[in-house]
Amino acid sequence: MLEINDLHVSVHGKDILKGLSLTVPPGEVHAIMGPNGAGKSTTSYTLAGRDGYDVTQGSIRFKGEDMVPLPPEERAAKGIFLAFQYPLEIPGVSTLTFLKSAVNAQARLRGEKELDAVQFLKLIRETAKGLNISEEMLKRSLNVGFSGGEKKRNEVLQMALLKPSLAILDETDSGLDIDAMKLVAEGVNALRAPDRSFLVITHYQRLLDYIVPDHIHILAGGRIVKSGDKSLALQLEEQGYDAVIGKVA
Amino acid sequence: MGDAISTGSLLETATGRNTGAADWAEALRDRSRAEFAALGLPNRRLEAWRYSDLARALSETVRETGSLPTCHDMPGAYSAIFENGILDETQSSFREAGALPLRQILADPASPFVGHIGGVNPQDDHPLLSLNTALMEEGIVLRVPAGTTLEQPLHLRFDWQADTIGGRHLRVLILLEEGAKATLVETHGGSPSFATIVTEVRLAKNSELTHVRLERLGSSGRQSAMTLGEIGASARYRAFYLSEGGHFSRHEALLKLAGEEAQADIEGASLATGTRHCDNTTIITHAVPHTTSQQSFRGVLSGRARGAYQGCIRVAPDAQGTDARQMSRALLLSHRAEAATKPELEIFADDVKCAHGATIGELDADALFFLRARGIPEAEALSILIEAFFSESLAMIENDHLRGLATDAVQDWLSSHASEVSSVE
Numbered sequence: 001m002l003e004i005n006d007l008h009v010s011v012h013g014k015d016i017l018k019g020l021s022l023t024v025p026p027g028e029v030h031a032i033m034g035p036n037g038a039g040k041s042t043t044s045y046t047l048a049g050r051d052g053y054d055v056t057q058g059s060i061r062f063k064g065e066d067m068v069p070l071p072p073e074e075r076a077a078k079g080i081f082l083a084f085q086y087p088l089e090i091p092g093v094s095t096l097t098f099l100k101s102a103v104n105a106q107a108r109l110r111g112e113k114e115l116d117a118v119q120f121l122k123l124i125r126e127t128a129k130g131l132n133i134s135e136e137m138l139k140r141s142l143n144v145g146f147s148g149g150e151k152k153r154n155e156v157l158q159m160a161l162l163k164p165s166l167a168i169l170d171e172t173d174s175g176l177d178i179d180a181m182k183l184v185a186e187g188v189n190a191l192r193a194p195d196r197s198f199l200v201i202t203h204y205q206r207l208l209d210y211i212v213p214d215h216i217h218i219l220a221g222g223r224i225v226k227s228g229d230k231s232l233a234l235q236l237e238e239q240g241y242d243a244v245i246g247k248v249a
Numbered sequence: 250m251g252d253a254i255s256t257g258s259l260l261e262t263a264t265g266r267n268t269g270a271a272d273w274a275e276a277l278r279d280r281s282r283a284e285f286a287a288l289g290l291p292n293r294r295l296e297a298w299r300y301s302d303l304a305r306a307l308s309e310t311v312r313e314t315g316s317l318p319t320c321h322d323m324p325g326a327y328s329a330i331f332e333n334g335i336l337d338e339t340q341s342s343f344r345e346a347g348a349l350p351l352r353q354i355l356a357d358p359a360s361p362f363v364g365h366i367g368g369v370n371p372q373d374d375h376p377l378l379s380l381n382t383a384l385m386e387e388g389i390v391l392r393v394p395a396g397t398t399l400e401q402p403l404h405l406r407f408d409w410q411a412d413t414i415g416g417r418h419l420r421v422l423i424l425l426e427e428g429a430k431a432t433l434v435e436t437h438g439g440s441p442s443f444a445t446i447v448t449e450v451r452l453a454k455n456s457e458l459t460h461v462r463l464e465r466l467g468s469s470g471r472q473s474a475m476t477l478g479e480i481g482a483s484a485r486y487r488a489f490y491l492s493e494g495g496h497f498s499r500h501e502a503l504l505k506l507a508g509e510e511a512q513a514d515i516e517g518a519s520l521a522t523g524t525r526h527c528d529n530t531t532i533i534t535h536a537v538p539h540t541t542s543q544q545s546f547r548g549v550l551s552g553r554a555r556g557a558y559q560g561c562i563r564v565a566p567d568a569q570g571t572d573a574r575q576m577s578r579a580l581l582l583s584h585r586a587e588a589a590t591k592p593e594l595e596i597f598a599d600d601v602k603c604a605h606g607a608t609i610g611e612l613d614a615d616a617l618f619f620l621r622a623r624g625i626p627e628a629e630a631l632s633i634l635i636e637a638f639f640s641e642s643l644a645m646i647e648n649d650h651l652r653g654l655a656t657d658a659v660q661d662w663l664s665s666h667a668s669e670v671s672s673v674e
Contacts, residue, residue, distance in 0.1 A: 048622045051614075076624035088619040092637030098620075101633065106624035158623060 001026045001063065001197045002047075002166055008057035008222075009039075009046050016042040018222035019058070024166070027194040031208055032201045033233065034219035035241040040201045041085065043219065044170040047199075048082040049075045062166065077109035081164035085171040087151040090142040095154065098142045099124060103161055127160045131187050149180030156187035167191070168199045173207040185210030205233040220245050254307040254443050256289045259380060259416050271358040277367050281382035288376035300557035300589045301528040303377075303473060306497035311469040313440055314523065318465040318493070319408070320438035321654055326404035329389045333409055334417030334444060336387050343389060346403050351388030351420055362390055366422055369449035370477045370505045370534075377473050381418045381445040388420035393429035395453075402432035402461075402651075407446065409439030409470065417441060421448040425456035425484075432459040432648070437474075440467030440495070446474040452484040454508060460488040461651050463658050466495030468523055475501045480540075482508025489646050490517045491658050494527030494554060501530040506540035516642040517546035518655075520635075520662045521554035528557040531575075535563065535601075539570040547642055548579040549635050550586035551666070561593040564601050571601040579609045580638055582631075632663040 002024040009017035016039045024030045034040050046053045047060065049072035060067040067075055090098070103123075104114040115123065128138060131153050143151050152172060159167055169188070173181050188198070188211050200211055208216070208230065216232040217224045218241075225245055226232070236244055260282065270278070291297070292304040327346035330337045336350055354360045367382050393399050405421060423433055435448070452458055466472060472495060480486050492498055504513050513533060521527045527550075533542045548556045558577045579588035592605040612634055620630035639659050646652035 048618075050618050050622075071627070072618065072621040073624050073626045073630075076622055082622050084619065084622075088613075088616050090616050090619075090634070090637060092640035093633055098623075098633075101625055101629065102620075102623035105626060105629060109624060109626070162624070 002199070003061040004058070005061075006058035007046070007055065007060065009042055010054050010056050011042060011052060015056075016222055017046065020219070020223045022217060022224060024197045024199060026165075026197055028214045029192070029198040029200060029211065031213040031216045031233070032199065032219050033203065033205070033216060033236060036203070038219045039222045040203070040219060041170060044082055044168050044201055047168055048072055048080060073105065074109060076162070077106045079165035081159050081162055081167045083152075083155040083159060083167060083169045083172055085174055087143050087155055089144045091144050093142045094139055095142050096124070096138045099138075099158065099161060102158065106162060124161065128157055130190070131157050131160070132183065133157055148175040149177070149183065152176060152180065152184045153187065156184055160187070160191060165195060166197050166199065168201065169211075170201050171203060172200070173202060173204060181207060182210055205237040208233045218245065253310055254415060256286070259290075259384070260286060269352075270355045271360070273358070273363050274355040278383050278385075281367070281379040284379035285376055285383050288374060288379065291376050297530070297559070300555070300559070301497065301499050301526065303497060303499075306471055306526070307443060309496075311471075311496045313467050313469040315468060317410070317439050317467045320406050320436035320465070321463055321658065323402065323404040323434060323436075323654070326402045326434065327399075328404045328406060331387065331405070331407045331419065334387055334407075334419060334441070336389070343391075343403065346391060346399055346401070347393070348389050348391040348403060351390055351422075352386060354390050355386070362422060365424060365451060366390075366420065366449070369422070369451050370479050370503055372477070372503060377445050378447060378475060378477075381420060381447045381475075384416070384418040385420040385447070386418070388422070390422045391431070392424040393426060393431050393456075395426035396428045398429070399431035402434045404434045404436070407435070407437045407444070409441040409444070409467075416443040416445065419444065419446045421446070423448070423450045423458065425450075425452045425458055427453045428455045429453070430457045432461070432651070434461045434651070434654075435463070437462070437464040437466060437472065440470035441472050444472045446472065448474070448476045450476065450478045450486065452478070452480045452486060454482045455484060456481070457485045458487070459648065459651070460486065461646075461655065462488070462490045462492075462500065463655065464490075464492040464498065464500070465658070466493065466498055468496060468525060470495035471497040473497070473499045475503060478502070478504040478513070479507045480504060480511040480513060483510040484508065484512070486513045487647075488513075488515045489642070489651070489655055490515065490529065491655060492519045492527050492529070493662060494519065494521030494525030494556070497526055499528035499530065501532070503532050504542075505534045505536050506542060507536050509537055509539045511537075511540045513542045513544075514645070515544040516645045517544070518639050518642050518659065519546070519548040519556055520659070520666075521548070521556055522551045522666050523554060524552065525554045527554070528559075530557075530559040532561040532563065533573065534565070535568040535571040535573060536565045538568050540568065541572045543574045544576070545642060546577045547639055548577075548588060549582065549638065550579065550588055551582035553583070553585045555587045555589075557589040557591075558607075559591045559593070560605070561595065562603060562605070564596040564598050564603070566597040568598045569600040571598060571603070573601070573603045575605040577607045578638075580635070581609065581611055635663060636660065
């Protein structure tokens with residue numbers, strides 16, 4: 001599904017990723033854990049195609065295709081979804097309008113038929129209900145006045161509507177209490193499927209109690225320094241990043 | 250194409266044109282002609298014209314680029330259609346609203362409108378107002394009798410289709426008697442070589458006027474418009490102004506809150522691209538106690554467009570209890586676009602609430618990325634964000650039909666200029 005090879009990325013002329021390699025097969029959940037400044041957010045923004053994140057070396061292949069030259073919207077249409085650490089508030093754009101624009105823009109880019117208003121409303125009502133998102137919330141401006149939990153549930157709603165093949169969760173647990181995190185994790189788990197992969201990026205182990213990964217990678221100094229199964233998260237939790245990374249070095 | 254125009258050529262074109270006017274009108278014109286001849290065309294050495302050098306804009310020969318925009322239609326409204334500054338009565342229905350052509354008023358020696366024309370919130374040393382009064386021939390005069398509501402909006406449609414020689418100077422007078430209500434819609438389309446349009450509105454006690462201006466000039470269009478208003482006790486003036494700029498485009502709202510509990514609300518939107526110029530100037534005078542004004546201007550500028558907002562609030566010495574708010578926000582989509590903003594508060598009373606704020610910034614890059622990461626292409630994402638920027642202004646228009654018209658105007662602009670705004674430099 002996703003193959004990252006020897007990826008070097010610089011932001012404002014500063015090298016952040018320095019030889020990151022990672023393969024995520026279809027249907028698997030991989031977690032990237034790392035201390036502050038390891039390059040976690042840079043990894044997610046680079047995969048999503050944000051301007052200013054310059055790939056200076058290496059490759060990103062998604063379903064066999066080179067992603068580096070593609071703008072964010074085309075990557076999204078091909079099935080890459082980034083759940084934001086801090087979902088943006090956009091006053092003046094209703095959540096519903098935004099969702100419809102996104103669903104139909106992706107359909108257009110893929111050469112598929114757009115949904116009409118009736119089809120779209122039916123789809124969104126069904127999907128939102130499962131995530132405890134009210135119609136009133138959908139009518140409000142995008143994320144404006146939403147609580148931290150509501151914003152993240154709204155991200156999961158977008159994921160459910162857009163049906164990506166690869167979902168990248170960038171520190172989805174930040175700003176959430178346990179109950180909100182559980183609700184978001186349930187939403188994510190419901191979307192697990194044999195043809196859908198997840199890349200869960202997190203600083204803390206606790207999210208991984210609820211979204212259980214197949215593999216865990218430790219990112220430090222701009223590359224993966226250690227990989228293992230889910231027991232690696234517990235080891236990190238007990239011993240801390242310094243001890244675990246120190247052993248590697 | 251617009252040719253070079255000077256103070257002298259403007260006065261010359263008028264010679265021999267002013268026939269059939271009554272003595273009072275001739276006297277008014279002569280006085281104004283002398284004022285304009287003394288003041289001359291404004292240039293940026295005058296503080297009020299610092300961001301808008303009309304003398305220079307008129308000295309240039311300009312060529313139209315792109316297609317000529319047309320006016321919005323308003324089916325069902327009372328209409329006055331002006332083709333290149335000439336009233337076309339055969340296409341118009343304004344008489345059904347009780348309105349009359351200005352020509353008819355100017356020719357009437359005993360017109361009840363003597364003293365109103367040129368008498369609403371008069372200005373000292375305003376060269377363009379003098380020019381307009383000196384040379385006005387075409388226009389519309391409407392009086393709405395006490396206690397009545399004009400059922401449909403009066404739509405003044407100014408179409409500038411072909412090349413016009415020299416200047417055209419139009420005058421509109423709207424009188425709302427006590428308790429009257431009306432909606433005035435002005436649409437401006439195409440490229441006048443040089444037009445001045447003065448709209449005088451006098452609102453008597455408890456009357457209410459909704460004023461919508463939609464200005465869609467071509468890139469070579471040169472127009473300077475003024476709305477002069479006197480708002481009486483408990484009367485209300487509500488306005489939405491939209492402008493797409495032009496080679497030279499300026500609108501001045503010169504309003505006097507003249508009776509207690511008078512109220513003025515203005516929402517302004519400007520959208521300019523290319524090398525267009527767009528100036529919104531307001532002078533709101535709170536002349537008596539307990540009056541309220543609220544103005545909010547938003548602008549989006551791309552390419553090498555230049556936008557200016559000058560907002561002056563004057564509070565007279567005994568105008569206690571004044572509540573005046575002013576806000577301007579400009580969004581620059583290009584590093585070569587320019588926005589100037591100049592709030593001025595002249596407050597001579599002590600028990601007043603005056604608030605003003607001004608921001609000039611760029612589009613939020615995080616929001617743009619967020620939309621694109623959801624699959625929305627850049628041009629569409631920009632349109633969504635720009636429309637969102639104006640949404641608050643548009644939401645202030647209470648009448649559904651008018652709000653729809655204004656929203657369509659913003660959307661039209663976004664779709665026709667999508668390629669220009671998408672190239673953020």
